[in-house]
Amino acid sequence: MDASPPSKAPRSRRLAAGLAVSGAWLPAALAIVGWWALPIGRPSRPFLTLQPDLYAVAIGHPLLWLALLGAVTALGLSFLPLPTARRGDLVLVAGTVGLASVVAWFVVSATPFGMGALLVLAGLVMLLGNALSESGRVQGDAFIASSILFVSLFVLLFIIYPLFTVLRSSIYIDGRFDFSVFLRTMQHPLFFMLGNERSAVDEVGLTLRWSLAGLVAFAAFALWRRAPWTRLVGRAILGGALGFVVGVLLYGNGALPTSLLLVSIVAPTATLLGLTFALLGQRARFGAVRRSLDVISILPIITPPFVLAFAMIFLLGRRGLITYNLLDMSSGWIFGLPGVAIAQILAFTPIAYLLLRGSLSSLNPALEEAAQTLGANAWVTLRTITWPLVRPGLAAAFLLSMIESLADFGNPIILGGNRKYMATEVYLSLTGRFNPNEAAVYGAVLLLMVLGAFFLQRWWLGGGSFVTVTGKPTSGALAPIPRALEVALTMVLFVWTVFVAALYLSIVVGSFAQLWGVNYTFTLKHYQDFFSGAGWAVFLFTARVAAISAVPAMLLGFLVAYLVSRQRFWGRRFVEFGSLLSFATPGTVMGVAYIFAFNTGPVLLTASATIIVIALVFRNMPVAIRAAVAGLAQIDPSLEEASTMLRAKSFTTMRRVLFPLLINTLVTGLIFAFVTAMTAVSQVIFLVSPGNQFATVLLLGWVDQGQLGRAAAMGTILIVSLLLAIVVVLQIARMLGARMVGVRT
């Protein structure tokens, strides 16, 4: 019955196998216009200068003419009636030549890029996108191919390249490899010191004693377990090493041991507390408990990261309300490890809580029910079923707290006292000691520490994206926590809430007090100073910059999420890795990196508002990516396939199908990108300049100078306005979402 084909079918009118004119003509024209009508370079920092001798025509370099030739050739080729695939290949060659020439010229001449250059580069990249799509080398239409190119370029330029300059500047100085700065920094007491001649304690001796103790303990344990020789030796060495580490942490001084000691205190505590709250939130018998936890989870987002540290000065400092007025102590005990540790625990526990809440909610209650039918009571179920299943979430929360603690800049700067910390030393070596290469060394070491922790966890837990565990909330009743435990945990929550509320309250009160600790009369002076002085103007600038950065952060994040989760393309791993890097890198390291990368040469960007915007965009892009990935996971992929089959190209599908369905997610992502931008400090502090001052940096400066009242005023205004913004926008998002009844098909 499979007969041979009958007589010829009627020819279709449309040339199904090709397009008449290549889509590359428009970007090619754009590139040509940019080349001709706008300056390709600029003399120095200002963007909008139209210096005549910096037009491509005037410069007349052969590379620039070659670039023009490439664009013109591509334009001409677009109209030739060739088969689409062959023509696409030719346009690809022309476009690549053009792009390579322009980039080469910039590298060779080291001229800062001008507006014309932006147009030329954008045009050439889109041209290449069209060519890649039409020649069939990239699966997808011109929009997808161009997006892939743009995203890859951004990741390369604004994430990979700056980090590379940091690593390079630590060992490559003045044009040659130079390890002296690296070695000197490593051996400097500011970095690592064990054995202070001036102290009464013999640090080295004590450390060795700890080492010995560890060795003996582990060896004894192995002996008791009747382990074979090799295992015994291995265990002994491990014990010795661990003992040594404990000794270093306890008696060592300098940025490295201090930061590590801080991590070993903060990470477990924050994780444990986060787990406590997550358990309570999920299974507490009282609704009030659960509701208060929802409020707690919002807090770290709307407050600048160091506000709690600042509030601790009010309550627990030398003239603190609790320490001085209530307990009659006047000590600086919080300035140092204790203060920083407390501040970090307060700040990071809500983050751990959010992570663990998601992890717990994906636990299938049927498992616990099965355990109960098999005779396990609440305790046993918790221990044997819940705990092992929660372990991965715990590891993730632990890692996140570890990274946040290492990268934390604001708290150590305020409460650090005499001790040194890795993140602050990056900053201080640059602005205090004027040694950029030393800053690069600190930055490189910190980066490697954080990345090491990151990849260790991924290897241990076996991959999975850094996206929050989005568990589908399962139905079914959950086993309540054993009574005694629940009471204990609720007490902890209560103490916590009271303490945190007191801290926030103290800021508000502090903004209205004449002089905290001395004179508590009510005054509006601080607010008056704020509005009449620099405060209000800086606040508005910050809000503007944050708003401007939130939109591209969200759009870029959505685009990356879409490309990575819905498309398969060569270089996908690279984009994923780049966005991961952007998420994991500590802000101080990225700040120093941007200074190295963008302070000179073709990509001159420092001392402008632009560099702040760019830094914020890439800092917040991972947040948007995460939200978009979660949102996309809720949409049936056959919706997009149906749209494609109805002849819509990918941009149309995105516009008409995905965007309307995800508007809720997108708006929420937008507001969180905005809020995160407003409260950024560790990277921005490197990038501010006269006329481009950031609110958090100003706040930090005021605290440093002792102008606590004014700082409290700024803090209060920040918190209140951010809270308002979130509430309003979430309401809008909810209203928009309500229109999508039955989104899940």
Place this chain on the structure above:
Amino acid sequence: MISGLTPATVELRGLVKRFGKDVYAVNDVDLYIERGELLTLLGPSGCGKTTALRLIAGLERPTAGQILLDDEDVARLPAYLRDITMVFQSYALFPHMNVFENVAYGLRVARRPKEEIAARVDEALAMVGLEGLAHRTPSQLSGGQQQRVALARALVIRPRVLLFDEPLSNLDAKLRKRVREDIRELQQRLGITSVYVTHDQEEALAISDRVVVMREGIIEQIGSPHDLYTRPASRFVADFIGSANFLPGRYDGKEIDLLGYRWAHEQDIAAGPVTVMVRPEAVEFAREDEQAVDATVVSAAYLGAATEYLFDVAGTELFATMSGGGMSAAEKGDRVRLRLKPTAVSLLPAD
């Protein structure tokens, strides 16, 4: 009625789709689909039928081979440039658009004028019997209605080929029968070339012009429902379409010899030892004077309209269904004599 349809022929030549290093979902498939026919790809899950459909649609790119639409190779052409539409298993109706907007989507993308869109959408909705529901949203429609909207949306832009990806699996059993008849009737009325994927063999037999049985990426057999049922080419096809019994026998070119029971049979197969495929409905109790084969009853189940038997024929099991009123004629342990209806028997090469 949708006017202006120009159905195409579809040909697959040497089509291969490989996932990863060594998973061949579609392994060198050759197939020719006539203009206006409804061809079904049938097989168990994992056989490659859905992959083949998606290759035709352009949602997957082939590793090798050609896909010819009216003799033009479209294998490298992206989905949105092919003149092919698809009805999805989940219908994939856009939840944020009402029925009218859903059906009008393809026309809007093609930037047709508003009056033309309105006219064609009304025409399409009338064709599937959903006039008056244009302003409802998908969540306000029943499963069957949603499916008809998906159909209207796929047809309104006048595709040359229409694809169906298990469209009935989300409907309940009773609705399935009615809807499949509606689909078949519409397809024949419009004369549109259709490729249909399902794992339900009853569905395939009921509505197709031809059926392609697939297994592990290759085609086992192509033929009309009748041909596949009466002359299956392999054990797999025989067992997949309907149920089958397999008994050892001999064939001399004219007669089948089943343990002494002989009857005339014509089939183009080599003489010698063969496997005799016997459909359950082929088995009857023989009269005293007829040629028959001996068997013992292993079990009997009275189902009202029919009785199911399990017989033991010289060590091989034989499953039979006999219709007719009254309690089962035989009981467990009885020795009986059976004859077979020649039309429900076919030969396969001996194992």
